[in-house]
Amino acid sequence: MSAFVRSEWYAIARSEEVSRTLFKRTILGEDIVLFRTLAGEAVALRDRCPHRFAPLSMGTLKGDTLECGYHGLTFDCAGRCLRVPGQERIPPGAVVKSYPVVERYGLVFGWMGDAALADRAELTDIAQYGTPDWGVSRGYHHFGANYLNIIDNLVDPAHTSFVHRRTIGNTAAEDIVIEAREDGYTVCAGRWVDNAPPVPVVQRFAAPAGMVDRWQLYYLKVPSVSWVDFGSLDAGSGHTPEAQARAPYRVLSYAFLTPEKVGATHYFWFQLRNVAVDDAAVTAEFEALYRATFDEDKALLEAIQRTEDRDPGLTPVRIASDAGVVRLRRIVERRLAAEASSIEAPSRG
């Protein structure tokens, strides 16, 4: 069974990384070269010439074609070979894998599975993104840790009281029980805290007159999309989506996790906030805060990865706050098993 779910839109680059200069990134253990056509469309090809395996990223972009830097084999955006210098015939194997691409949310997403199954509608929809009511802060981390350990962490509100004591956590929530539920490929873990005084950040940006109900919900769409929905309402406004949509303070913190290889993960993140939307200083403040927070996760998760690499057979002792973790690991297993059986199916018939 593969280590990775393949039938998925994975974030592979930030929009600004993809240009007329060839850009290389490794995803799911595959080297990919990215560029833009003359018309500005992002293109993703396997970064390996089928002739002698030279990285195409060491070649030359000529119009909308890519010329290998070793012997000049030239490919179009679909990976078809257009030219082999010194001969007329194009050998049938002279093909480069091309990845379906969608560009949204300032990110270039690539479909890593069977191209025939790529459906843009499956890309997570974020209605708030790009509307004038929401400000955006963003960044990128590289984690020397397997994506499984990272998604564990992202559906586990309990860790914030300890890992993020210096940034976003606090000790008050240490003993609050977390509920977890699942819906399709998505796990949600979180809680509502009702009729409480506003936390400092809410006080600062929304200044409510009295007590508030606040929520903190961790969503993880297996295997690669995480969002944390945090907000605050006047006490008694109700726990409905409609009430949440009218909240005076709300932050949606997204992370797109893309395995680089076993044991290393690209971590693309942004936050949407409905306060101080156009304030560049607040954007910078959010970016610094989340960068520091993810640095804390990174240090811990990389240490755990080193331990697991050295002692591969370790079995965790489960505790109550693992409710979400256990669910999402089961969904990962289910997706991997489904992909393995669909790959094996043809040979059975």
Place this chain on the structure above:
Amino acid sequence: MSAFVRSEWYAIARSEEVSRTLFKRTILGEDIVLFRTLAGEAVALRDRCPHRFAPLSMGTLKGDTLECGYHGLTFDCAGRCLRVPGQERIPPGAVVKSYPVVERYGLVFGWMGDAALADRAELTDIAQYGTPDWGVSRGYHHFGANYLNIIDNLVDPAHTSFVHRRTIGNTAAEDIVIEAREDGYTVCAGRWVDNAPPVPVVQRFAAPAGMVDRWQLYYLKVPSVSWVDFGSLDAGSGHTPEAQARAPYRVLSYAFLTPEKVGATHYFWFQLRNVAVDDAAVTAEFEALYRATFDEDKALLEAIQRTEDRDPGLTPVRIASDAGVVRLRRIVERRLAAEASSIEAPSRG
């Protein structure tokens, strides 16, 4: 069969390394976290939370308990879990391995075998240590070499003429035959040189009136304690322990070797001298001399380790001066075999 003898007190840290700040060290391939209780006792725990394997050294010392930095599981000095945030029940597997500890000679020793077998009386006794008649110089080296190659070297007086030509060796002794004998787990190789002029260091510190008898005896208690006993007496004083105890010049050079992992070893060392006992300049001089000497061993032994790692099947050609080496390798085999059979015994019954 394990690569290491486990039923042993191994030096794991210098006393000054262990404090109220968590200190991490790898011993026999296991990560260990060390700290002192409020009362000042050294504590050694496995540096790995049983829940999600976070290093406890990234956690927080609270009084005499250690709180994990990931989800706040809290352990006492015996490794028992006292608290799991978010739940009342302590899962039975929530236990951290605790190592029996003894602190002596400015070092913290840990017992790496079955805790029920730990006997403080087995720790090597050094009667001279800490008495006013003996000065101490000390230091630490990390060797990128297996402990077996290092202990070979420490029961092999013949190498000093070649490896330490620039420091403690000299060519005069190149061809003197070395006698080796063993007693329990201890091998001794060395010689007496009788009725000879004093060597320069004896001349400097003891200034004997005439000829001297001098001894150089290399002791190695398998697998981890080395001491070299060097001294000088007026010629004809006899070769007895009583005579040695009255020698005007004597240096006992101790080394405690602790495998970090296969191919790397912690090397804790100190010398006791019965001359210039309180002279800080002489202490500094000894430390510099032995540091340079062990640097020479380190360079050579690390080169040999690289060769053995690349060509694992190499068999040494034995020479006469290997008498001690052959004996100690046999004792290592005997100890490892004994531990392997005692571990297997229960499953046989």
Place this chain on the structure above:
Amino acid sequence: MSAFVRSEWYAIARSEEVSRTLFKRTILGEDIVLFRTLAGEAVALRDRCPHRFAPLSMGTLKGDTLECGYHGLTFDCAGRCLRVPGQERIPPGAVVKSYPVVERYGLVFGWMGDAALADRAELTDIAQYGTPDWGVSRGYHHFGANYLNIIDNLVDPAHTSFVHRRTIGNTAAEDIVIEAREDGYTVCAGRWVDNAPPVPVVQRFAAPAGMVDRWQLYYLKVPSVSWVDFGSLDAGSGHTPEAQARAPYRVLSYAFLTPEKVGATHYFWFQLRNVAVDDAAVTAEFEALYRATFDEDKALLEAIQRTEDRDPGLTPVRIASDAGVVRLRRIVERRLAAEASSIEAPSRG
């Protein structure tokens, strides 16, 4: 089957690297120590004492003998042990492998196969080297690439149009078909371009009055000797060796490839030119040009090596310009198979 042809003279050092100071280099995965006798002869011994495997390069050169830095075992230039300190008898296994050596072309060559089969006549003969009619430029590269990928490149004129666009290549030759042929262990790929205007370098150094015939022939004697013969004649002078010998402009570019280990190769190179023979500025210019050219090859071949190391089963798609490559890979297989069967033969009889 071994990864390397062993019955071969391999360049192991530049003459100036071998002196009265011990010099260490790894060849075909074996550490070798090199030095000169008092009479100036180059000597190559296995860099590993048979006693405890200390590198002899950490020892001491005493006259024409080499003393191990660990216990003083002393060896002569043939690898025979002359002395074991502390004993009279020399153990029969106390022998160090000695490599037959020839020094030519400013290089020290060693025979890596059975010493009984070493024949100096098999070393590639270069008649022009050292004569007053030829100037020499030279250098050394280390490639983090298998020798097979490098020799591919050296019998493949087609790559110059793409890899060396910034140095020695040009786009005009991109589509000219290359002919390949073989003779014994030697493959030749190349072409004549007849009745063409002189290229800039020929114009500069030979200033022909009219049109020229020029040749570019890539020779590769499997597994380790490469030479590129480039020259220019007045058009219609014929394609004979005699005509080539009278050419007003000719450069012979030699490379001696010596595997360091699987995946890494020493690359010793020089050029012979029949123009501006004594001009030091032209020598420096040639050295800079070829250094830059081989840097381009190195960057590309090391990237390919990384890809092949990660995905070991890759099969190239063959194109027409691979004609020489296919031939030389067959010769390598033939030589390796021949060596494997000659090693196995005795055990069959």
